[in-house]
Amino acid sequence: MIHLASPLAQYRAHDADIAAAIARVLNGGVYILGDEVENFERAFAAYCGVGHAAGVGNGTDALVLAIKALGIGAGDEVITVSHTALATGAAILAADAVPVLVDIDPVYYTIDPALIEASITPRTRAIIAVHIYGQAADMDAIGAIAKRHRLPLIEDCAQAAGGRYGQMRTGAIGDVACFSFYPTKNLGAIGDGGMVVSNDQALIARVKQLRQYGWDASRQTREIGLNSRLDPLQAAILGAKLPHLDADNARRGAIAARYSGAFADLALTVPAIRAGTQHVFHLYVVALDDRDGLMAHLAARKIGAAVHYPVPVHGHGGYSERVVLPEGGLPVTACLVNRIVSLPMYPELTDDEVAQVIAAVRGFFGKAA
Numbered sequence: 001m002i003h004l005a006s007p008l009a010q011y012r013a014h015d016a017d018i019a020a021a022i023a024r025v026l027n028g029g030v031y032i033l034g035d036e037v038e039n040f041e042r043a044f045a046a047y048c049g050v051g052h053a054a055g056v057g058n059g060t061d062a063l064v065l066a067i068k069a070l071g072i073g074a075g076d077e078v079i080t081v082s083h084t085a086l087a088t089g090a091a092i093l094a095a096d097a098v099p100v101l102v103d104i105d106p107v108y109y110t111i112d113p114a115l116i117e118a119s120i121t122p123r124t125r126a127i128i129a130v131h132i133y134g135q136a137a138d139m140d141a142i143g144a145i146a147k148r149h150r151l152p153l154i155e156d157c158a159q160a161a162g163g164r165y166g167q168m169r170t171g172a173i174g175d176v177a178c179f180s181f182y183p184t185k186n187l188g189a190i191g192d193g194g195m196v197v198s199n200d201q202a203l204i205a206r207v208k209q210l211r212q213y214g215w216d217a218s219r220q221t222r223e224i225g226l227n228s229r230l231d232p233l234q235a236a237i238l239g240a241k242l243p244h245l246d247a248d249n250a251r252r253g254a255i256a257a258r259y260s261g262a263f264a265d266l267a268l269t270v271p272a273i274r275a276g277t278q279h280v281f282h283l284y285v286v287a288l289d290d291r292d293g294l295m296a297h298l299a300a301r302k303i304g305a306a307v308h309y310p311v312p313v314h315g316h317g318g319y320s321e322r323v324v325l326p327e328g329g330l331p332v333t334a335c336l337v338n339r340i341v342s343l344p345m346y347p348e349l350t351d352d353e354v355a356q357v358i359a360a361v362r363g364f365f366g367k368a369a
């Protein structure tokens with residue numbers, strides 16, 4: 001079996017470092033927050049090139065807490081895409097705000113800046129740009145719109161740890177950025193984890209209050225928060241893995257380049273890479289007419305494949321009534337969800353496994369490897 005992603009292979013690649021990190025936490029006797037979390041917050045902020053970071057329970061909570069820390073709540077509108085993990089929409093709703101969904105551009109699959117302004121209303125309070133699959137959204141264009149309308153720009157970096165947009169890391173471009181350390185993510189924990197990063201010290205201080213009920217230093221609360229702290233065990237493990245993130249992303253990029261080269265003559269759209277950016281290929285997603293046929297062909301050859309995402313946010317039960325869609329709907333999103341499929345992508349994939357995936361995909365089109 002060739003898996004789509006393999007947190008187990010990643011664990012095995014770093015098992016001694018992970019064991020040492022866990023033993024350090026266990027013997028340190030501090031099992032909530034403390035130095036391990038602070039050290040990783042500092043290391044991750046420095047890696048992203050931002051001033052401050054707050055470790056939280058997961059990537060969804062990172063978004064909820066960032067939205068709340070910006071003072072966004074009941075009745076406020078937040079603009080984002082429907083072509084994303086459900087978590088992006090779930091977080092907006094969990095913060096009591098209304099997701100206002102905009103279509104994606106048909107080449108990069110990130111929010112289409114040309115469509116944003118039509119969805120801005122007097123109730124709009126923020127824009128969330130999702131760096132889908134590991135590729136930065138068009139942050140220059142989105143940033144200009146955010147600035148013009150005085151709206152904070154949130155980066156959903158769950159899939160883009162270590163990516164670059166020009167000289168900047170993803171996470172350092174907007175006003176605040178949210179990361180997930182879900183095990184399959186480019187920087188994955190052995191469980192859940194998340195982070196909010198920003199150059200705005202006061203905003204991160206607010207996230208740190210809100211991640212513990214809204215407590216101030218004397219454990220008094222003026223507003224309702226969550227209990228959502230990054231676990232010190234996960235912080236220590238992530239700290240051990242962070243030095244390998246660039247190499248892992250380079251390997252993902254090399255596998256993607258090999259796939260795209262090998263698929264160049266097939267009736268299939270390979271990922272487009274935005275000029276001047278580093279796509280970190282959390283997922284390698286192709287688009288084709290007979291997506292289901294290719295998936296069945298791969299399954300018969302024990303090659304993992306999946307659709308990210310078969311149902312847009314607004315198609316989920318409980319969401320359709322609570323989101324705002326533009327007149328005319330989201331035609332690019334609606335078309336894409338029936339055409340996309342994600343192929344195996346993780347740094348520990350061997351060259352031989354990559355060759356097997358290529359042979360299987362080419363075989364589906366009746367072409368020799």
Ligand SMILES: Cc1ncc(COP(=O)(O)O)c(C=O)c1O
Pocket residue numbers: 058059060061084085087088130156158159179180181182192193194
């Ligand atoms: C784009 C996006 N946003 C947010 C999240 C939420 O992260 P988590 O699963 O850590 O809550 C994820 C991952 O699932 C994601 O892919």
